[in-house]
Amino acid sequence: MSRLFMFEKPLGMRDTLPELYEKKHRVRTLMEDAIKQWGYQFIDTPTLEYYETVGTASAILDSELFKLLDKDGHTLVLRPDMTSPIARVAASRLLENDLPLRLAYAGNVYRAQQREGGRPAEFEQIGVEYINDDTVSSDGEVIALLVSSLKKAGLNQFQVSVGHIGFAQELFKQILGTNGRANALRRFLYEKNFVGYREQVNSYSLSSIDKKRLLQLLELRGGEEIIGKALDIVEDGYGKESLIQLKELWDVIKDYGLEDYVKFDFTIVSHMSYYSGILFEAYAGNVGFPIGNGGRYGLIEKFGKKASATGFAVRLDKLLEAMGSQEISNTVECILFSQERRKEAFQLAETMKAEGKQTVLQDINGVKNLDAFTKKFANTTFLIGGA
Amino acid sequence: MNAKLTIAMPKGRIFEEALELLRKAGYTLPPEFDDSRKLILDVEAEDMRFILAKPMDVATYVEHGVADVGIAGKDVLLEEERDVYELLDLQISACYLAVAGLPGTAMNDVAPKVATKYPNVAAAYFREQGEQVEIIKLNGSIELAPLIGLADRIVDIVSTGRTLVENGLVEYERIKDVTSRLIVNPVSYRIKDERINELVTRLSTVVSLEVK
Numbered sequence: 001m002s003r004l005f006m007f008e009k010p011l012g013m014r015d016t017l018p019e020l021y022e023k024k025h026r027v028r029t030l031m032e033d034a035i036k037q038w039g040y041q042f043i044d045t046p047t048l049e050y051y052e053t054v055g056t057a058s059a060i061l062d063s064e065l066f067k068l069l070d071k072d073g074h075t076l077v078l079r080p081d082m083t084s085p086i087a088r089v090a091a092s093r094l095l096e097n098d099l100p101l102r103l104a105y106a107g108n109v110y111r112a113q114q115r116e117g118g119r120p121a122e123f124e125q126i127g128v129e130y131i132n133d134d135t136v137s138s139d140g141e142v143i144a145l146l147v148s149s150l151k152k153a154g155l156n157q158f159q160v161s162v163g164h165i166g167f168a169q170e171l172f173k174q175i176l177g178t179n180g181r182a183n184a185l186r187r188f189l190y191e192k193n194f195v196g197y198r199e200q201v202n203s204y205s206l207s208s209i210d211k212k213r214l215l216q217l218l219e220l221r222g223g224e225e226i227i228g229k230a231l232d233i234v235e236d237g238y239g240k241e242s243l244i245q246l247k248e249l250w251d252v253i254k255d256y257g258l259e260d261y262v263k264f265d266f267t268i269v270s271h272m273s274y275y276s277g278i279l280f281e282a283y284a285g286n287v288g289f290p291i292g293n294g295g296r297y298g299l300i301e302k303f304g305k306k307a308s309a310t311g312f313a314v315r316l317d318k319l320l321e322a323m324g325s326q327e328i329s330n331t332v333e334c335i336l337f338s339q340e341r342r343k344e345a346f347q348l349a350e351t352m353k354a355e356g357k358q359t360v361l362q363d364i365n366g367v368k369n370l371d372a373f374t375k376k377f378a379n380t381t382f383l384i385g386g387a
Numbered sequence: 388m389n390a391k392l393t394i395a396m397p398k399g400r401i402f403e404e405a406l407e408l409l410r411k412a413g414y415t416l417p418p419e420f421d422d423s424r425k426l427i428l429d430v431e432a433e434d435m436r437f438i439l440a441k442p443m444d445v446a447t448y449v450e451h452g453v454a455d456v457g458i459a460g461k462d463v464l465l466e467e468e469r470d471v472y473e474l475l476d477l478q479i480s481a482c483y484l485a486v487a488g489l490p491g492t493a494m495n496d497v498a499p500k501v502a503t504k505y506p507n508v509a510a511a512y513f514r515e516q517g518e519q520v521e522i523i524k525l526n527g528s529i530e531l532a533p534l535i536g537l538a539d540r541i542v543d544i545v546s547t548g549r550t551l552v553e554n555g556l557v558e559y560e561r562i563k564d565v566t567s568r569l570i571v572n573p574v575s576y577r578i579k580d581e582r583i584n585e586l587v588t589r590l591s592t593v594v595s596l597e598v599k
Contacts, residue, residue, distance in 0.1 A: 159577060159578060192471065192472040192473060192573065194472065194473060194474050195473045195475065195568060263577070265577065283577050284574075285578045285579075287452060288450070288452015288453065288572055288574055288575075289573075289574065290574065
């Protein structure tokens with residue numbers, strides 16, 4: 001490796017300079033306030049976790065984990081998401097009375113470093129986990145909270161696409177039976193390869209009706225009417241169960257009055273059997289990657305308690321990107337003083353701070369270029385020379 | 388939502404065929420399109436913007452969302468493994484990925500070397516065959532590699548096979564058939580669904596007519 005320049009940071013790491021810090025802080029505060037209003041309690045967990053516990057339980061692919069070794073040779077991971085650490089805490093400490101539990105977090109998560117730009121190895125997520133409540137009401141609450149917290153944060157144009165892991169699974173099982181053929185199709189769906197999916201379906205020896213049912217799955221995107229179309233292609237069983245859940249979810253969302261933000265999409269699947277029911281992604285038009293995602297999962301069981309949960313996570317960096325450039329007005333004021341009027345300056349500063357103004361006290365002898373310095377403030381007061 | 392649709396087009400060989408396909412699908416594209424040197428072309432009448440990229444880069448633009456949709460060869464998609472929707476086989480620019488080399492030669496026992504523009508595809512292919520090979524990445528004129536002893540085999544796209552013949556090489560194995568695909572950014576697929584659905588419907592009508 002070539003010698004490092006002193007300005008270099010490890011691959012995938014970013015600094016947060018004052019202006020960005022302010023923006024992040026503001027959006028984070030707005031989101032947090034919205035989440036707290038719904039009665040969720042914020043918690044923090046360690047940055048490092050064991051690979052064997054949190055690392056393997058996480059929804060993040062093994063190859064994307066940021067791994068390290070501790071001094072005893074245990075493999076550690078920088079937490080890849082907040083969901084699995086919270087599942088660990090909930091199962092071991094908090095889920096004692098078997099009651100519904102509403103937790104929230106805002107914290108940095110980590111991914112394996114990538115050569116290509118635009119893929120930071122560290123980024124902040126803010127989200128909620130609603131644990132130990134199996135009702136569709138809880139799925140609806142999480143989606144409604146996602147929508148309303150994004151709105152509170154100031155994002156206007158966005159969409160949440162909702163799918164159900166059970167629908168495609170059950171459809172495949174009904175038509176294909178054996179798991180091998182179903183897995184092949186699921187893999188194509190996960191890889192977003194519809195060309196491959198269609199070729200695969202056409203290569204199976206099936207009745208033309210069954211082929212049509214499998215191909216129609218790709219078209220199942222849209223509003224409430226999609227549930228009716230989906231009903232036409234599944235038989236009874238769990239597939240229908242998932243549609244009943246989605247129909248109920250739609251009613252819940254409608255009762256929240258948020259149906260304008262939500263659409264259905266039956267082609268959303270996850271890469272492994274991580275999600276167990278309703279799942280969703282949030283998109284804003286001007287950002288090429290989802291700004292958030294979530295769904296129902298059975299992760300808590302891996303940590304030893306029988307409970308399922310639902311939640312969402314929003315990526316703060318993508319959310320800021322979606323909100324575009326917003327002017328942060330500079331409200332910091334400055335008092336420039338010389339020794340003679342120092343005490344007066346200090347008193348004035350106390351008064352201004354008490355009024356809630358951000359105030360900088362600056363000895364004039366410490367400034368080489370006065371013009372450049374005063375430009376950094378909304379207002380400058382000079383307390384210089386004999387009174 | 389009816390926002391402008393940005394389409395990443397591959398420059399060179401595939402461009403002409405892709406353009407013809409779009410015209411057949413009823414999109415009115417100006418004639419100066421064909422030999423412009425501009426990299427960004429706006430077509431106000433269709434509310435579309437075309438960006439002209441290296442074929443290998445099309446999927447990158449689409450994955451990052453700076454283009455909503457793109458036309459990319461299956462070879463590129465296999466090599467780059469970008470997170471994009473592959474919606475439609477456009478059936479244009481047909482060719483295939485193949486292993487080639489000097490006739491009657493075997494691979495080196497100790498360190499079999501393969502030169503290619505497609506290191507991921509080549510590595511995956513030989514691994515599936517149960518062979519561990521060393522990959523040498525080249526950016527063009529791949530046929531040179533076996534001729535001057537850089538590698539035992541090459542992995543490259545073959546359309547007519549003429550380049551291979553003229554350089555005295557033979558095809559050993561056919562890896563995968565390649566045609567151009569319509570790819571879509573996952574967010575655009577949801578947010579600009581109406582425009583993209585229309586594009587897919589119009590293109591698939593043309594494609595299925597061509598095939599018959």
